[in-house]
Amino acid sequence: MQSPEDLQDKTVLFGVTGGIAAYKAVEVVSALRRRGAEVMVVMTDAASELVSPLTFQTISANPVYTDMFAEPKQWNVEHIELAQRADLFAVVPATANIIAKIACGIADDFLSTTWLAFTGPRIIAPAMNANMWDNPVTQRNLRCLTGLGCEVIEPDRGRLASGAEGRGRLPEPGVITEEISSALHGDCSLSGYRILVTAGPTREYFDPVRYLSNPSSGKMGYALARAARERGAGVHLVSGPTDLSAPRGVQLHRVTSAEEMLERCRRLWPQTDALFMCAAVCDYRPARHSEQKIKKDEGQLGEMVRTPDIVTTLSEESGKRFILGFAAETDEVAGTERAVDKMRRKGMDMIALNPVGEARGFGMDANRVVLIDDEGSESLPEMHKLPLARGIVDRVVRVLSV
Numbered sequence: 115m116q117s118p119e120d121l122q123d124k125t126v127l128f129g130v131t132g133g134i135a136a137y138k139a140v141e142v143v144s145a146l147r148r149r150g151a152e153v154m155v156v157m158t159d160a161a162s163e164l165v166s167p168l169t170f171q172t173i174s175a176n177p178v179y180t181d182m183f184a185e186p187k188q189w190n191v192e193h194i195e196l197a198q199r200a201d202l203f204a205v206v207p208a209t210a211n212i213i214a215k216i217a218c219g220i221a222d223d224f225l226s227t228t229w230l231a232f233t234g235p236r237i238i239a240p241a242m243n244a245n246m247w248d249n250p251v252t253q254r255n256l257r258c259l260t261g262l263g264c265e266v267i268e269p270d271r272g273r274l275a276s277g278a279e280g281r282g283r284l285p286e287p288g289v290i291t292e293e294i295s296s297a298l299h300g301d302c303s304l305s306g307y308r309i310l311v312t313a314g315p316t317r318e319y320f321d322p323v324r325y326l327s328n329p330s331s332g333k334m335g336y337a338l339a340r341a342a343r344e345r346g347a348g349v350h351l352v353s354g355p356t357d358l359s360a361p362r363g364v365q366l367h368r369v370t371s372a373e374e375m376l377e378r379c380r381r382l383w384p385q386t387d388a389l390f391m392c393a394a395v396c397d398y399r400p401a402r403h404s405e406q407k408i409k410k411d412e413g414q415l416g417e418m419v420r421t422p423d424i425v426t427t428l429s430e431e432s433g434k435r436f437i438l439g440f441a442a443e444t445d446e447v448a449g450t451e452r453a454v455d456k457m458r459r460k461g462m463d464m465i466a467l468n469p470v471g472e473a474r475g476f477g478m479d480a481n482r483v484v485l486i487d488d489e490g491s492e493s494l495p496e497m498h499k500l501p502l503a504r505g506i507v508d509r510v511v512r513v514l515s516v
């Protein structure tokens with residue numbers, strides 16, 4: 115999936131410390147730049163032994179800061195100026211040493227001094243030997259940092275530089291980049307809300323090997339789940355079959371058919387405050403499911419019957435809960451009227467009219483919607499599904515906080 119350019123107006127202060135995984139940080143800086151961020155790299159002496167500052171300077175297209183007492187790159191107090199400019203401070207990889215220092219407020223080099231002067235959101239990606247990670251002192255320092263609001267991207271388990279197996283590997287650069295992007299867009303506006311999101315297609319089986327479905331990839335629904343999570347909501351994602359993995363912090367429930375999706379949603383509905391119904395649920399299913407593969411010469415596949423309407427069923431039990439539905443329409447002009455009709459008929463508070471076609475909406479990385487509710491409509495132009503989902507959640511937050 116192509117990455118969005120969602121960091122256009124963001125500045126990231128990017129600390130690199132002396133772990134062998136420092137080379138992977140080059141790829142994270144490169145990915146942040148591709149997404150539009152300005153990246154200012156600060157390295158410790160040990161990191162500079164492992165990867166040349168020139169590499170980071172070239173990739174970030176900015177000077178690299180290493181030495182408190184070097185000839186200044188500009189005439190101001192550099193570590194203070196950097197700390198004031200940045201939207202987020204990330205340390206990748208973070209060694210046990212830097213974790214201990216920043217947990218104690220030690221400021222004895224450029225990186226730790228800038229960290230102490232920084233007041234915005236912080237995120238670290240520890241990487242080290244498994245015994246160092248498991249050491250109670252390291253764990254105590256990490257608890258201290260998370261207690262102070264620093265986000266920790268937990269290391270992966272696997273083969274470490276020493277050849278041993280254990281926890282301590284730096285996660286893949288793509289995972290770290292997504293976490294930094296989420297931290298840059300996060301706030302607490304949905305904190306305390308529990309949101310049920312549905313995504314992907316359903317599959318309605320005729321026999322063990324044939325089914326009725328549609329080309330929904332789940333990208334839009336997964337992006338919505340991630341955007342809600344970024345705003346602090348507790349998110350349950352009920353998903354039909356897709357190739358996607360759950361966004362971090364989102365609880366994923368995999369289902370196959372419309373009946374299963376309804377059953378899982380009904381189970382979760384009493385514990386949730388809002389529903390984002392993005393799944394492309396099949397409207398029909400085979401009346402008869404054969405346990406054996408149906409033979410070609412048996413003729414027709416049989417009769418079709420309607421599946422349950424999930425959003426209507428949940429809205430009948432919704433009380434005051436908020437429901438956002440979608441309307442996938444191939445004819446946008448007639449579609450607006452149909453979307454409004456769907457919103458009223460199915461008991462939704464807001465509907466996202468989604469123009470779809472052969473190369474539109476379904477399966478694509480980009481999408482556009484018109485959000486409609488009783489107050490009017492707002493058109494969100496074509497963009498990557500992640501910023502689009504953030505835009506949809508923005509409007510929901512505005513409605514919920516009225």
Ligand code: PMT
Nearest residue numbers: 330331332333334394395423424425439440441442476477
């Ligand atoms: O998954 P992607 O590839 O990213 O594509 C995203 C998408 C195009 C699938 C998505 O943005 C979208 O438009 N989802 C809704 C698709 C759809 O089923 O629309 P509809 O107009 O047929 O249904 C209207 C509403 O009723 C929808 O909220 C739908 O989830 C719901 N519904 C439909 C049938 C059914 N049996 N139960 C339902 O709850």
